[in-house]
Amino acid sequence: MQIDVELELESIDVPEAWTVGHATRLNSAWNASTENIYAPPYRNAPRSIAVRTFEGSTTSLGKVPLSRNPLHRREALRTPAQKIDGQLIVDTRRDADGNIAHVLTNQVSRMLLAREQLAAHGAPDFPITAVLRKRASAMAERAYTLLGFNTVRTDGPVEGLILDETKSGHFYEWYPRLFNLDFPGSTSDTPRKLYIARRGVRRVDNDDSEIWPLLRDRGYERVYFEDHPLERQWSMLRNAQSIVAVHGAALAAMVFKAGHTKPDEPFHLVEIFGPGYAVHMYRHLAAVFGGTWSATRGRVTAEIIRDLDDKQLARARQAQAIQVDPHALDAAMAPQQITQLCEYGG
CATH class of the missing domain: 3.50.80 (D-tyrosyl-trna(Tyr) Deacylase; Chain: A;)
Structure with missing residues (x-):
């Protein structure tokens, strides 16, 4: 079955969004405050x-x-x-x-x-x-x-x-x-409010003391995806209506929202970034599936500025643990309020 086709990929509009940074005195020398970082809307180019x-x-x-194992390498070549x-x-x-x-x-x-x-x-x-x-x-x-x-x-x-x-x-x-398909083992018995935490790489250092209590009080369920089989991971992201998640590969299961979203009830994703590695892949995916996106960024240090801006080492800090400002997370969970403050000067 020979195939040789070229298909035209249409454009899509990705709406404006906000990232809320950890409180810093860079905003005001006398009083540290969170940073509201605006990401303008964009349209990807057709191709x-x-x-x-x-x-x-x-x-x-x-x-x-x-x-890299010489025995495995010789075996592969033979x-x-x-x-x-x-x-x-x-x-x-x-x-x-x-x-x-x-x-x-x-x-x-x-x-x-x-x-x-x-x-x-x-x-x-x-x-x-x-x-x-x-x-x-x-x-x-x-x-x-x-x-x-x-x-x-x-x-x-x-x-x-x-x-x-x-x-x-x-x-x-x-x-x-x-991705509008089903898979064996899928289930609807999953939380509507989901907090995807991490252990080890990119963990939130103040999770147990500040971040998890804030989310628990708002009805979220904390999960570590490595504790669950793939089919449950995929089901959890497919079904969740409000998601807070540390940036990572687990969020790719958002593709299974295909066929499970409602235009009048968009899901919302709040992505927690380490200060040394922020990318917008999941902002784009959220828009594709009819959801909304915002983010919070962990505390920036002099070493991170040195590696990213001075040395231009994009991945040098991607695995670093994160110190999350609970006030920044709180603001990121209600991005429409940031927009209103900016529009009306409140």
Whole structure:
């Protein structure tokens, strides 16, 4: 089943938003106060997405990264080619299989798009196989299986009908259509108010003392996603109406809001950023699925300014623990009040 199409990706409007920073005397030398940081609305540029298949080998896609372990590396180099007939082969081995955001937004998204195009070309039940590294994470394999894809683990070449790499980046605008599906183990028995906390990397240092008590008193349930199977993680994010979450890969499960949002009842996401790593991927996703977004940023230190601004090391502080200002979080949970204050000078 050969496919070679170029699809036009429409624009989408992302509304204005606010990030509330930790209190600082940079605003007022005599009294520290929170910072209200305005993010203007924007429209992403339209572009095209190519979907192409070819008969051949995964070697045409480039080299698969090899293990640093010399024994594993030699084993991989000696692995013979594997032929798979009657299926579309998607090589996922150049991506981070231990990161669920990469699995869902980089790999599953293009597999779902390929599935859609196969159906458009008269092959709705054509099977798709994800090729993983021999020692790939069990989480990635579980994700593909839950969503109806076959998997094979190998460090060698795979031959057959290959899905070419997608060169045009993400296509978030199609996610509401592509991810409008169910999965085994999905449940509606999950909290409407959800606080996704973290342990270790990017943990909130003052969570137990200040942040969790604030959210608990407002009816939120605190969860650590690593304590739950994927299908429950996905269900929790799909069903939650009010979400407070430390920035991280777990939020990619927001794609499963497809088909589960109401225009007159938008969900709201408050994203907690470390001061050294703020990105707007989930702001865009929230807009795509009809939700609203705001954020709070942890306390900025001289070392963070040095690494990000002076040395321009974008990821130097991405794993750092976060000191969250409860007053900043409180403001971020009601961003419309910030807008009103700015408009009317209150």
